[in-house]
Amino acid sequence: MSSRVRWRVRAGHGFVAAYVVLLVAFGLVPTGYAIAFAFTDSTGAFAGLANFAAAASDFRFAAAAGHVAVYLVLWLVTLVVFVVGLALLLHRVTSRSLSRSLRFLYYIPGALAGSASVLVWLFLLDPAVSPAGFLLRAFGFDTFGQVVAPEHLPVLFTLIAFWTGAGGWIVVMYGALNTISPDLIEAARIDGAGAWQTARRVQLPLLRKWIVYMVILAFAGGTQLFVEPQLLSQASVGVAGRDYSLNQLSYDFAFRNDNVNTAAAVSVELLLVGLVAAGVFVVRSRFFDAD
Amino acid sequence: MPTDTRRSAPPLHPAAAPRPATSRPHGKARSPLAALVLGFFLLFFALPVLWLVLAATKTDDQLVHGDPLSFGSWQALRANWEALTAFQDGAILVWLGNSALYAFLALVITLCVAIPAGYGLAKTEFRGRNTLLVVTLIVMLMPNATLVVPLFLELNAVGLIGSMWSVILPYSFYPFGVYLAYIFFTTALPTELLDAARLDGCSEFGVFRRVALPLAAPVIALVGFFGFVANWTNYFLPYVLLPTSGQFPVQVGLGELLNNVPQFNPTVGELAVQRPQLALATLLAITPVLLVFLFSQRFLVAGMLAGATKE
Numbered sequence: 001m002s003s004r005v006r007w008r009v010r011a012g013h014g015f016v017a018a019y020v021v022l023l024v025a026f027g028l029v030p031t032g033y034a035i036a037f038a039f040t041d042s043t044g045a046f047a048g049l050a051n052f053a054a055a056a057s058d059f060r061f062a063a064a065a066g067h068v069a070v071y072l073v074l075w076l077v078t079l080v081v082f083v084v085g086l087a088l089l090l091h092r093v094t095s096r097s098l099s100r101s102l103r104f105l106y107y108i109p110g111a112l113a114g115s116a117s118v119l120v121w122l123f124l125l126d127p128a129v130s131p132a133g134f135l136l137r138a139f140g141f142d143t144f145g146q147v148v149a150p151e152h153l154p155v156l157f158t159l160i161a162f163w164t165g166a167g168g169w170i171v172v173m174y175g176a177l178n179t180i181s182p183d184l185i186e187a188a189r190i191d192g193a194g195a196w197q198t199a200r201r202v203q204l205p206l207l208r209k210w211i212v213y214m215v216i217l218a219f220a221g222g223t224q225l226f227v228e229p230q231l232l233s234q235a236s237v238g239v240a241g242r243d244y245s246l247n248q249l250s251y252d253f254a255f256r257n258d259n260v261n262t263a264a265a266v267s268v269e270l271l272l273v274g275l276v277a278a279g280v281f282v283v284r285s286r287f288f289d290a291d
Numbered sequence: 292m293p294t295d296t297r298r299s300a301p302p303l304h305p306a307a308a309p310r311p312a313t314s315r316p317h318g319k320a321r322s323p324l325a326a327l328v329l330g331f332f333l334l335f336f337a338l339p340v341l342w343l344v345l346a347a348t349k350t351d352d353q354l355v356h357g358d359p360l361s362f363g364s365w366q367a368l369r370a371n372w373e374a375l376t377a378f379q380d381g382a383i384l385v386w387l388g389n390s391a392l393y394a395f396l397a398l399v400i401t402l403c404v405a406i407p408a409g410y411g412l413a414k415t416e417f418r419g420r421n422t423l424l425v426v427t428l429i430v431m432l433m434p435n436a437t438l439v440v441p442l443f444l445e446l447n448a449v450g451l452i453g454s455m456w457s458v459i460l461p462y463s464f465y466p467f468g469v470y471l472a473y474i475f476f477t478t479a480l481p482t483e484l485l486d487a488a489r490l491d492g493c494s495e496f497g498v499f500r501r502v503a504l505p506l507a508a509p510v511i512a513l514v515g516f517f518g519f520v521a522n523w524t525n526y527f528l529p530y531v532l533l534p535t536s537g538q539f540p541v542q543v544g545l546g547e548l549l550n551n552v553p554q555f556n557p558t559v560g561e562l563a564v565q566r567p568q569l570a571l572a573t574l575l576a577i578t579p580v581l582l583v584f585l586f587s588q589r590f591l592v593a594g595m596l597a598g599a600t601k602e
Contacts, residue, residue, distance in 0.1 A: 008415055011495030015411025016423060018404045022464040023423075026442065027430050033448075034441035086332060089325050102329060106336045111580040112573075114524035115545045119573045120339050122555065123346065129566065131342045131359035144554075167336060217432060224436035227526045231546055235555040250440050251531065263440050271437045278432035282425060 034271060037264030051265035055253070058262075060243045067244050071154040072222045078158050079218050080211060083166055087173035088199050103174060107167035117164040118231040125156065148232060148240045157228045169214050176210040177203060216281045220274045226251070246270055346570035347371060354567055367567070375568040378548070383572055385537060386544030391579070393455060393529070393540055394522040397462035401518045405465055406511060409472020410503055414485060415495070424473070431466040439527050446532065457532045458540075462522045468514040475510035476503065516587055520580055541576040548572050 041047040055061055086106070093099040112120060123129055126144040127136040141147045148156065180203060188198045225245035233241030243249050246266055254263035338360075346354060349363030350370070357363070375383055411417075412424055442461055443452070451457045480503055488498045526542045533539060536547060550556050551564040 008495055009417045012411050012415030012417035012420065014496070015407040015415060015499065016417075019408035019469055020423070022404060022460070023426065023430070023466070026438070026461045026464040027426075027466075030438045030441035030445045033445045034438070037441075037444060082332075086329070089329055092325065093329070102333060105333060108340055108581070108584065109336055111520075111584050112340070112577050113520070113580075114526045115542045116524075116573050116577045119545055119549060119569065120343055122549070123566070123570065124339055124342075126554070128554075129346075129354050129359075131338060133359070163336065163339070220432065221434045224434045224527075226436060230530075231549060234546060234549055237556055237558070247436060247439075247527070254440050254443070255531075260440075260444060264444070267437060267440045271433075271441075274433040274437050275429065278429045281432060282428045 031271065034264045034267045037261050038268040041261060042259075047261070051261045052269070054259075054262050055249075055265045055269075058249070060249055061246075061266075064243060064246050064249045067154070068223055068225055068246055071157050071225060072219060074154050074158045075161055075222050076215055076218055078162055079166060079169065080215060082162070083169045083173055083214065084204070084207065084211060086166075087170050087177055088203065090170065090174055091177045092195065103167075103171055105167075106170050109164050110168050113164050115227055115231055117160055118228050121156070121160045121163070122232070122235050145236065145239065148236050150240055153229070153232070153240060153244065156232075157225065160228055161222070165218070172214070173207065173210060176207055180206050213281070216277050220277045223270055223273050343570055343574055346567055347574050349567050351565045351567055354570075363567075368571070371565070371568045371571045374565065375571055378551070378564060378568075379536065382536060382544060382547070383541070383575065386539050386541040387575060389455075389538060390523055390540040390542070390576075393459050393462065394519055397459045397522045398515060398518050400459070400463035401465045401468055402511060402515060404463065405468035405514055405518075406472050406504070406507060407499065408469045409474075409510070410476050410499055410507075412469070412473045413476035414480070414482065414503070427466045427469055427473075431470050436527050439531050442528070443531050452532060453534055453538070455533075455538065458525075458529045461528060462525065465514070465518050465521070467521075468518055471514050471517070472507070472510050475507065475513075479510075480506060512587065516583060519583060523580055541572075545569075545572060545576055 038051050039047060039049075041050065090099050090102060093102070109117065122144075124132060125136070125147045127133045127142055127147065128144070130136060136147060184202055185198060188202045193201065224247055226247040229241035229244035229248055231241075233239075233244070241248075243252055247270065250263045250266035250270070253259045253266065342359060345360060345362055348365070348368040348371075349357060350367045353361075353363050353367065412420060412427075438461075446452055446457045451460075484502060485498050488502045489495075493501060523540075524542060525540075526546075529538075529540050530543050530546070533543070536544070539547065548564050548569050551559050552566060552569050553559050553563045554566060
């Protein structure tokens with residue numbers, strides 16, 4: 001190895017050093033902490049799976065897991081169907097400026113990510129002030145309390161998440177559609193394929209990896225549901241959304257029940273779900289091969 | 292650190308950037324159904340934002356009884372502003388200032404860390420490079436909210452709870468930014484250019500500073516954009532890590548305001564916040580991100596194209 005090359009290796013380490021420090025401090029160490037806490041008791045002694053058992057047997061756990069599962073199914077189906085559908089439709093809009101403006105306007109609610117979107121939707125879901133109040137009343141809802149009834153929550157959280165998140169994904173899908181060779185679309189057209197056929201037989205198969213990417217990220221993100229039920233439970237004085245999601249449960253174990261070990265056990269379970277989803281995707285998709 | 296990948300702007304892979312005009316399919320006859328669907332979603336996405344802007348200009352009475360999409364009055368807007376800033380002696384301004392401080396400091400650290408790291412991963416060879424790359428991808432795909440409670444335990448152990456660094460430092464860990472920089476330097480920076488600089492006697496750091504960095508403006512903007520939006524919109528992390536109202540960023544502050552709106556919490560007394568004031572606060576909270584969206588649109592597309600056209 002020439003000294004030049006050796007120097008270059010050292011430089012490589014220099015370039016990534018600061019990042020590695022942050023990665024260790026805020027990625028690996030907290031993960032280690034979660035695992036250490038999850039497998040010990042409050043005295044620090046090894047506790048085996050006791051914390052996991054305690055979490056699982058808590059009366060709120062099965063309910064929270066169920067809520068998150070129902071929400072995930074609704075959210076993912078909605079996201080895939082409408083994001084892909086809207087991207088395909090936008091891609092057929094002949095006026096470029098119209099298509100660009102629509103994409104931008106669809107993307108705008110992304111600026112309200114976090115608590116802002118939930119606040120906006122608290123207004124939108126209150127028949128007294130909502131611009132869609134007539135719609136709510138048409139469905140037979142006259143009060144905010146009726147709208148946020150527990151059985152409606154998965155739909156409402158899906159609406160909020162879709163409203164804030166879909167626009168960005170539409171931009172991504174639209175971009176992915178643009179990478180499909182126009183010759184291919186033209187060939188399909190010459191073969192007599194209509195819009196529907198082209199979408200189903202040419203565009204959708206080529207979009208597949210993008211859809212998988214979106215689903216994995218949305219799935220992993222969706223398991224983390226927190227701000228929506230948290231603020232909703234505030235707004236309904238605890239009637240709806242208290243301990244609704246697993247993250248809320250973990251938070252409550254840690255900060256209300258003063259039981260960080262059980263909180264850590266829930267965190268580890270969520271961590272594992274995210275890790276498996278991300279790992280499978282990175283290994284299987286070869287999506288990130290940029291070399 | 293974004294605790295909520297689903298909500299923050301999703302990653303725009305450079306390869307997905309819109310291509311120049313050649314790749315457009317031929318326009319087809321427009322169908323009324325398609326127009327209807329696109330129009331419906333336009334209303335769905337845009338109307339609530341418009342409504343929010345208008346709501347801030349109304350009195351609570353106008354909000355309930357007036358036309359939802361009418362403008363209130365400048366006087367009402369002014370009154371709302373005064374009532375809002377009077378809440379806890381200008382808490383909203385403190386929260387906005389906090390958000391700006393946290394998001395900005397974290398962004399500076401993110402850029403100083405992520406750009407060189409992406410360059411190192413893309414353009415240098417060292418042991419552990421592949422491992423680091425895979426770990427980065429996995430961490431990037433993982434929703435960071437999973438680590439909020441464990442982060443609390445960690446920062447509690449080192450006595451950082453209550454310090455603004457307890458959110459700034461985790462924010463500045465931004466693997467997606469490293470990934471974007473990595474993609475950019477891999478696809479858009481020819482190695483021959485770097486070798487030429489080396490032949491001219493540049494040190495490794497000099498090559499980065501004099502050759503790579505000046506060409507990296509698009510990816511710096513891109514990482515800056517996503518990093519800023521992710522930091523600004525984060526709720527869960529500061530909610531858990533910052534205990535006192537004086538330290539809240541505006542996202543958490545909105546929750547505090549919500550607690551003081553009688554229609555949403557009947558137990559509040561006379562210090563109540565009116566709904567239009569809450570709407571105004573929400574509007575203030577989103578304005579910086581909205582401005583970033585509006586003004587960086589063109590630049591962002593250009594930045595993404597720079598990565599995509601080299602493939």
